Amino acid sequence: MSDANAPWLVVGLGNPGPDYAANRHNVGFMVADLLAERIGGKFKRAQKTQAQVVEGRIGPPGAANRRVILAKPMSYMNLSGGPVTALRDFYKVPVANIVAIHDELDIDYGMLRLKLGGGDNGHNGLKSMTKAMGADYHRVRFGIGRPPGRMQVADFVLKDFSATERKELGYFVDRAADAVECLVIEGLERAQSTYNS
Numbered sequence: 001m002s003d004a005n006a007p008w009l010v011v012g013l014g015n016p017g018p019d020y021a022a023n024r025h026n027v028g029f030m031v032a033d034l035l036a037e038r039i040g041g042k043f044k045r046a047q048k049t050q051a052q053v054v055e056g057r058i059g060p061p062g063a064a065n066r067r068v069i070l071a072k073p074m075s076y077m078n079l080s081g082g083p084v085t086a087l088r089d090f091y092k093v094p095v096a097n098i099v100a101i102h103d104e105l106d107i108d109y110g111m112l113r114l115k116l117g118g119g120d121n122g123h124n125g126l127k128s129m130t131k132a133m134g135a136d137y138h139r140v141r142f143g144i145g146r147p148p149g150r151m152q153v154a155d156f157v158l159k160d161f162s163a164t165e166r167k168e169l170g171y172f173v174d175r176a177a178d179a180v181e182c183l184v185i186e187g188l189e190r191a192q193s194t195y196n197s
Contacts, residue, residue, distance in 0.1 A: 007067040008184050009093040010035065011084055013102040013125035016074040024144045025077060025157040027173070028101040028125075031142070032070050034177045043072060049090065050075040051083040059185040066184050069093070078124035081132030088133065098137035099180060100129060103157060107143030109165055110172040111197040112179055114140050116188055122153075138183060142176050 012032025013025075020026050036043055039056035046053040052072045059065040069091050073083035088098060096116075102125055107113055117135045120126035129137065147156035161169055179195035 049086040081128035104141035111143035
């Protein structure tokens with residue numbers, strides 16, 4: 001059980017730079033950006049880490065209010081573990097209070113699955129985080145579906161969402177941000193029963 005007063009570290013996974021901004025692989029950044037907007041913060045470079053962060057609080061005033069550090073590693077996806085570990089150590093966040101938001105190939109587009117721990121399913125950002133600090137952190141898995149035809153997975157995840165997908169992307173990103181807030185404020189079981197699809 002995590003310490004009720006310990007902060008939460010919510011990490012959107014993605015690749016830095018404008019060339020990657022609208023890629024499927026960057027949906028974690030998109031959700032983190034929306035969460036930052038909701039708490040009225042702007043991402044700034046964190047000292048001594050390869051990450052951008054926003055600090056704030058989410059939840060209603062009182063006991064359910066949580067201190068949260070939102071983060072976007074600036075190291076490229078496959079090296080996410082280093083910046084996340086540095087932030088964990090700097091802010092003294094228990095691993096059970098870390099949430100990774102990431103794209104997931106094995107779930108249909110826009111669907112969400114929340115879980116604690118587990119494998120990386122070939123996702124390089126998770127692989128790097130798990131290697132750096134073990135697997136016992138939360139994941140908010142944002143479905144992007146499988147590549148069409150014979151398209152390679154690497155090409156698919158580094159392409160922008162299609163025009164059809166973009167029509168609903170805002171709604172799905174909003175729902176993922178809601179799921180993160182529910183997880184932090186009300187716990188995994190409540191968030192799973194409300195948002196897992």
